[in-house]
Amino acid sequence: MRFSSNVKPYVLLLIVGIFLLLGYVYFSFFSERLNRDILIDEDQKRTKLLYKQPSVLVGRTDVVSVTPWLAPIVWEGTYDPVLIDNIYKPMKLTIATTVFAVGKYVRFLQDFLETAEKHFMVGFNVHYYVFTDRPDDVPSVNLTQGRHLSVIQVPVSNRWQEISARRMEIIQTTIERQIRREADYIFCLDVDSKFHARWGSESLGRLVAVIHPGYYEQTRDHFPYERRPASTAYIPMDEGDYYYGGAMFGGFVEDVYTLTKVCRKRFEEDAGNSIEAAWQEESHLNRYLLYNKPSKVLSPEYLWQDFKAQTKEVKVIRFSGVIKNYAEVRPNV
Numbered sequence: 001m002r003f004s005s006n007v008k009p010y011v012l013l014l015i016v017g018i019f020l021l022l023g024y025v026y027f028s029f030f031s032e033r034l035n036r037d038i039l040i041d042e043d044q045k046r047t048k049l050l051y052k053q054p055s056v057l058v059g060r061t062d063v064v065s066v067t068p069w070l071a072p073i074v075w076e077g078t079y080d081p082v083l084i085d086n087i088y089k090p091m092k093l094t095i096a097t098t099v100f101a102v103g104k105y106v107r108f109l110q111d112f113l114e115t116a117e118k119h120f121m122v123g124f125n126v127h128y129y130v131f132t133d134r135p136d137d138v139p140s141v142n143l144t145q146g147r148h149l150s151v152i153q154v155p156v157s158n159r160w161q162e163i164s165a166r167r168m169e170i171i172q173t174t175i176e177r178q179i180r181r182e183a184d185y186i187f188c189l190d191v192d193s194k195f196h197a198r199w200g201s202e203s204l205g206r207l208v209a210v211i212h213p214g215y216y217e218q219t220r221d222h223f224p225y226e227r228r229p230a231s232t233a234y235i236p237m238d239e240g241d242y243y244y245g246g247a248m249f250g251g252f253v254e255d256v257y258t259l260t261k262v263c264r265k266r267f268e269e270d271a272g273n274s275i276e277a278a279w280q281e282e283s284h285l286n287r288y289l290l291y292n293k294p295s296k297v298l299s300p301e302y303l304w305q306d307f308k309a310q311t312k313e314v315k316v317i318r319f320s321g322v323i324k325n326y327a328e329v330r331p332n333v
Contacts, residue, residue: 051083063313067241067297073211075299076315079202085123088201094125096183096253098171099191101132102154102163108192108322110139117144119195119318127183131170133157164246164280165267172260180253187250190321197318205296207251207259209289213300213308215243226283232266233277233287244289245303246282247321251295259288 059065065078072078097120101109109130120126125146130138133156143149154170157163171188179186185204215223220240226233250256263284270277277283304310304320 049083049086051080054080063299067293069293071205071293071295071297073297073299074202074302075313076301081198081200081202084202085200088204089123091184092125093185093204094127094183095121096127096129096179096186097121098129098131098174098186098188100154100163100167100170101130101134101138101191102157103133105191106132106134106137108324110141111194111322112189112191113139113141113149115195117141117147119197120199122198122200124201127179129174129179131174164282165271165276167281168260168263168267168284172257172264175253175257175260180257183253185250186253186256187248188256189319190247192324193247193319193321195319197316199302199318203250203296203298203302205251205294207255207289207292207294208249208296208298209242209244209285209294210248210298210303211300212243212245213304213314216300218243223286224278225286226277226279228275230273231275231277231283232269233283235287235290240286240290241293242297244282244286244294246279246285248298248303248319249285259285259292263288 060075060077063073063075065073065075067073097116099109099112109132113128116126116128127147128149130149130151131154132138132151133154135151135153138151141149152174154166157166167188175186187203187208221237223235223240223243225235225240225243227237228234249259251259263281266284266287267277267281299314301314301316301318304314304317306320306323310317
């Protein structure tokens with residue numbers, strides 16, 4: 001670019017300044033998009049963070065805290081909650097949480113929501129998605145700032161197995177329609193449960209599963225996998241890592257979307273061959289996770305059962321299924 005000799009110096013400085021400003025805006029905007037960085041307040045960076053020094057020699061020795069594929073298994077005493085919250089909270093994440101309150105199961109929704117507000121992802125933005133055939137029976141629960149609830153009506157079902165089978169389909173389509181635009185992570189949880197202690201950012205990961213409390217002490221030949229080769233959920237007797245509970249799975253929204261899409265397709269393939277997997281979506285979930293390893297595994301602390309006595313390995317019960325009369329709450333048994 002050439003300038004006439006009669007151009008005033010202050011005009012040249014103004015032009016140079018404009019170019020520098022445009023360059024700064026371009027660099028700042030596109031570098032953030034390319035690197036997908038989340039901006040953190042500089043004052044927050046300078047805040048002194050006090051936590052216990054980690055050790056490679058001292059820690060829990062009564063449980064295994066890493067899988068053979070090097071995914072963490074999250075137990076009490078294997079992480080520092082203050083430290084991990086200070087990593088994730090500045091990111092301003094939104095956590096989607098799906099729950100099905102169909103038929104008489106709507107009675108469990110109030111306790112689920114009220115205990116979630118006390119213990120689940122406290123300090124994070126949370127969006128509850130409640131799927132129900134009884135929208136008028138959804139209780140009014142006071143939600144803290146940054147937490148929201150959407151009620152999505154679903155059809156009435158006469159069989160609990162059908163409700164279970166359609167869960168993957170409904171989550172998949174809801175991610176397509178809205179969740180992928182509204183959240184960063186998603187957890188899919190059972191409504192007939194309560195939170196009892198912290199469930200926080202230590203549970204976040206690309207693909208997250210939970211070890212079923214009824215089988216964490218068992219060998220794989222005792223797992224209730226689908227054992228019929230004709231089913232798309234089939235797992236041979238000599239395969240399997242852990243038995244994962246269907247009452248919780250989660251991760252990045254897009255990773256959970258892929259999981260639900262694959263499981264739905266396999267459900268439909270089985271249905272076309274008049275096959276229903278042994279434990280419906282839980283069977284298909286276990287098959288998927290066997291060949292698509294979770295990046296983080298939650299210990300049974302994150303999925304206990306109220307009827308089960310607490311064991312010595314489980315130092316804290318964070319989330320637990322309530323005792324109920326299945327014959328009374330299910331449309332069929």
